[in-house]
Amino acid sequence: MLKYLFAKNEDIPQGSAAIFFAFSSIVWFVVGTGLGSFNAAKLAFPDFVTGSELFSFGHMRQVHVLAVIFGWISMAFAMAMMYITPALGNTKLWSEKLGIWNCFLWNIGLSLGLTLLWAGITSGREYSDFPWVIDLYIAAFIALPLAINVWMTILKRRTQGIYTTNWFFGAGVFMVTIVFIVGNSPEWFNLTGLSEAYMTWWFAHNVLGLWITPIAAAIAYYTVPKVTGNPLYSHRIGHLHFWSVVVFYSTPAAHHLMSAPLPEWLKSFASVEGVLILVPAIAFVSNLILTMQGKWHMFVENVEIKFTITGVLMAIPLNMQGGFQQTRAINWYVHGTGWIVAHAHLALLGFSTFLEGAAVYYGIQTILRRKLYSLALANFHFWFLLIGFSIYWISMTIAGLIQGAGKIYEVPYIDVVIAEHPYMIARWVGGTLVFTGNLVWLYNMYMTARVGTEIPVGRLPHEMAYER
Amino acid sequence: MAFREYKIGARLFGVALGGSMIITLYLPTIDMTSVAATETSLRKQLSYGRIGGFSYEDPFLLGEGKPKTVVLTEDPVTGQQIETVEAYVYEPGIPFAGGINHPRVLGDGITDLSLEKGRISEADISAGAVFVVSRGSYQGETVNYIENVTATRGWKPEKVLSVAGDANTSYVGSGKIMFVKEGCWWCHTLLPEQTQDWQYFGVPPRLGDFNGESPTAFGSDRKAPDLLHVGSRNSSKEWMMMHFFNPRLVQPHSIMPRYDYMWGEKDASGNTIDFDAWGAAYNEYAKGESLYPPEVPEYAPNSQIRYLMDFILSLK
Numbered sequence: 001m002l003k004y005l006f007a008k009n010e011d012i013p014q015g016s017a018a019i020f021f022a023f024s025s026i027v028w029f030v031v032g033t034g035l036g037s038f039n040a041a042k043l044a045f046p047d048f049v050t051g052s053e054l055f056s057f058g059h060m061r062q063v064h065v066l067a068v069i070f071g072w073i074s075m076a077f078a079m080a081m082m083y084i085t086p087a088l089g090n091t092k093l094w095s096e097k098l099g100i101w102n103c104f105l106w107n108i109g110l111s112l113g114l115t116l117l118w119a120g121i122t123s124g125r126e127y128s129d130f131p132w133v134i135d136l137y138i139a140a141f142i143a144l145p146l147a148i149n150v151w152m153t154i155l156k157r158r159t160q161g162i163y164t165t166n167w168f169f170g171a172g173v174f175m176v177t178i179v180f181i182v183g184n185s186p187e188w189f190n191l192t193g194l195s196e197a198y199m200t201w202w203f204a205h206n207v208l209g210l211w212i213t214p215i216a217a218a219i220a221y222y223t224v225p226k227v228t229g230n231p232l233y234s235h236r237i238g239h240l241h242f243w244s245v246v247v248f249y250s251t252p253a254a255h256h257l258m259s260a261p262l263p264e265w266l267k268s269f270a271s272v273e274g275v276l277i278l279v280p281a282i283a284f285v286s287n288l289i290l291t292m293q294g295k296w297h298m299f300v301e302n303v304e305i306k307f308t309i310t311g312v313l314m315a316i317p318l319n320m321q322g323g324f325q326q327t328r329a330i331n332w333y334v335h336g337t338g339w340i341v342a343h344a345h346l347a348l349l350g351f352s353t354f355l356e357g358a359a360v361y362y363g364i365q366t367i368l369r370r371k372l373y374s375l376a377l378a379n380f381h382f383w384f385l386l387i388g389f390s391i392y393w394i395s396m397t398i399a400g401l402i403q404g405a406g407k408i409y410e411v412p413y414i415d416v417v418i419a420e421h422p423y424m425i426a427r428w429v430g431g432t433l434v435f436t437g438n439l440v441w442l443y444n445m446y447m448t449a450r451v452g453t454e455i456p457v458g459r460l461p462h463e464m465a466y467e468r
Numbered sequence: 469m470a471f472r473e474y475k476i477g478a479r480l481f482g483v484a485l486g487g488s489m490i491i492t493l494y495l496p497t498i499d500m501t502s503v504a505a506t507e508t509s510l511r512k513q514l515s516y517g518r519i520g521g522f523s524y525e526d527p528f529l530l531g532e533g534k535p536k537t538v539v540l541t542e543d544p545v546t547g548q549q550i551e552t553v554e555a556y557v558y559e560p561g562i563p564f565a566g567g568i569n570h571p572r573v574l575g576d577g578i579t580d581l582s583l584e585k586g587r588i589s590e591a592d593i594s595a596g597a598v599f600v601v602s603r604g605s606y607q608g609e610t611v612n613y614i615e616n617v618t619a620t621r622g623w624k625p626e627k628v629l630s631v632a633g634d635a636n637t638s639y640v641g642s643g644k645i646m647f648v649k650e651g652c653w654w655c656h657t658l659l660p661e662q663t664q665d666w667q668y669f670g671v672p673p674r675l676g677d678f679n680g681e682s683p684t685a686f687g688s689d690r691k692a693p694d695l696l697h698v699g700s701r702n703s704s705k706e707w708m709m710m711h712f713f714n715p716r717l718v719q720p721h722s723i724m725p726r727y728d729y730m731w732g733e734k735d736a737s738g739n740t741i742d743f744d745a746w747g748a749a750y751n752e753y754a755k756g757e758s759l760y761p762p763e764v765p766e767y768a769p770n771s772q773i774r775y776l777m778d779f780i781l782s783l784k
């Protein structure tokens with residue numbers, strides 16, 4: 001791959017950037033979930049590895065979080081954009097070379113940033129933890145090149161209209177760039193106090209709301225119609241989804257700080273807007289479920305659909321939880337407990353990861369024109385992710401309810417810690433299953449690229465899933 | 469232009485996103501920055517110094533470039549007994565807190581008094597300065613303001629430090645850096661909630677309690693007790709020392725990590741700390757083979773753990 005960095009754009013085979021991104025994202029997924037599993041072990045067994053600051057929980061936690069968000073999820077998004085955007089515009093990627101450089105600089109910048117965080121060099125603000133030097137790097141060498149490539153590909157399309165997925169891609173890369181720059185500005189302009197704390201959560205909320213959620217949804221808008229062969233049920237509902245994301249999802253940032261002394265009007269406003277997130281959520285889920293009409297057997301038989309629809313179905317509990325847990329009536333009980341950690345993993349590991357997983361599976365096969373090396377291993381991966389995640393989610397939800405009860409009944413804190421202990425162990429077991437599944441995935445995809453059966457011209461990978 | 473069909477959509481998109489940012493960024497910021505700083509926030513920002521996290525003065529988060537907090541019972545210039553006062557000492561070259569550099573973040577009245585009576589604009593980084601929080605009246609109301617005592621009373625940083633002595637000096641600002649760097653805020657919060665839980669953890673903060681502080685390090689995840697007022701619940705230095713070295717010494721069920729590495733290589737008397745021997749002796753104790761745990765070494769006066777302890781015990 002590296003040899004293409006200095007090749008002429010025309011000499012680089014189509015899809016190279018996507019493949020480069022795909023394998024980077026899988027490797028980051030393995031690394032990220034490995035770190036997650038390590039952190040979970042530390043919380044279950046505090047004396048697991050001690051004696052060095054590098055293995056202290058406080059140094060490792062943010063490395064896990066940012067590795068999975070910027071390494072796995074965002075790179076898988078970039079991978080999807082590199083092959084889906086041109087496919088939907090009936091054209092080529094605007095610049096494969098830019099894409100390859102983008103991926104190369106992304107890996108370098110992220111490794112550097114995470115190393116700094118690991119050493120404790122942080123801005124001290126959750127989710128925007130990177131020091132501002134790295135923030136600038138990300139804006140200039142990660143977000144912007146990706147945005148340019150996506151926009152130029154859409155502009156150069158050879159179709160009349162722009163399909164739903166590409167609205168989301170085009171708008172998403174724009175919004176994430178803005179959010180990134182504005183959200184990190186407290187560090188550049190020395191904003192302090194509550195305004196800074198609020199901006200931190202404005203950033204965190206909008207990275208989720210204007211990047212991770214809509215782009216994951218956009219991917220499903222492509223994979224489901226493409227693999228099932230059914231047209232999207234309704235473009236109008238797609239419109240509703242798009243516009244309600246922009247209007248409702250960009251506004252409830254303050255619901256992350258419900259217990260902080262923010263202005264009251266802001267909290268009430270955020271709380272109402274937060275419930276309205278159910279609008280895009282319902283639009284999205286219903287649209288895709290209706291697209292599946294007549295093709296439900298593929299939910300069982302086809303790997304990509306299995307992943308995608310599982311992700312889509314997880315959006316239902318995710319958004320129900322999200323909408324209600326941020327109202328004042330419920331938030332005071334669950335705020336700051338494991339319940340929220342469970343919710344975060346439902347969003348990122350449940351909903352989002354399953355959708356991107358499908359895009360990466362499908363993309364690698366179509367671009368390389370090679371059939372999946374082993375369907376059995378892919379199913380193994382699916383079940384390990386699903387079971388591992390479920391254990392994680394259930395155990396952390398229970399732990400959260402215990403903490404919430406401890407909080408309001410003023411139970412001595414240590415008793416809460418003791419009561420949570422079994423669930424901490426369960427969470428570690430669940431997370432380790434996910435990690436194991438990912439190792440298998442990496443192997444499966446590597447073997448697909450090396451020795452997967454070639455797909456003859458005119459056929460699609462999933463049609464051949466059960467052929468030898 | 470290939471976007472022609474999308475003209476209306478693109479404009480609406482701009483309006484929607486712009487409108488959203490006005491409501492969720494511009495209006496709240498106007499609202500929050502118009503609130504006057506409370507006494508808590510004046511003391512916090514003066515003791516923490518310029519910004520927390522990654523900064524020019526302290527890129528590796530070692531606690532450098534931060535002020536020291538001293539407690540004085542005599543006037544360093546005249547030598548007279550005075551009422552106990554907390555002074556914030558900025559030695560030459562140490563960057564000033566946000567409120568000194570940008571007095572307008574302090575809020576109506578406080579800004580005026582700090583400039584006129586407190587003479588904060590005369591403070592000079594290259595010469596250093598000492599600040600205290602004083603009380604004055606502004607338009608008939610009692611207001612706390614920042615006083616640059618180097619200008620008003622001639623208290624020089626070196627003099628103040630030598631009069632106070634190491635025992636009365638605490639490294640609160642550097643300790644806050646340790647708190648951020650070590651990620652204490654991934655488990656602890658600095659924000660008792662406005663619901664019941666303040667009965668246990670103390671009064672929740674108010675809107676003006678944060679002016680000039682950065683980062684606030686609230687923490688979002690509460691796996692451990694809130695620490696905003698921990699110093700008034702438990703101010704035992706011995707307990708804290710044992711707890712940081714190995715929390716299981718005082719709380720067998722704790723999941724808090726060991727912070728023994730913050731002791732550094734040498735203890736207070738300059739001897740190398742033998743962590744392996746300590747660990748072995750502790751394991752014996754943990755298995756029930758010996759009756760007493762090994763002694764926790766006394767920390768050196770410039771160790772990271774000193775900073776951290778000073779910060780934690782300052783949280784009243």
Ligand code: HEM
Nearest residue numbers: 033036037039040065068341344348349431432434435689
């Ligand atoms: C092997 C699987 C995983 C394990 C064991 C794991 C473990 C953890 C742990 C222990 C934490 C700290 C939670 C706390 O502070 O109580 C955490 C936080 C987090 N993880 Fe994971 N994780 C895993 C996979 C993932 C994946 C795949 C994602 C997303 C793609 C993810 C996203 C996050 C996020 C966003 C947080 C921060 C949650 C918060 O703010 O409270 N994790 N994870």
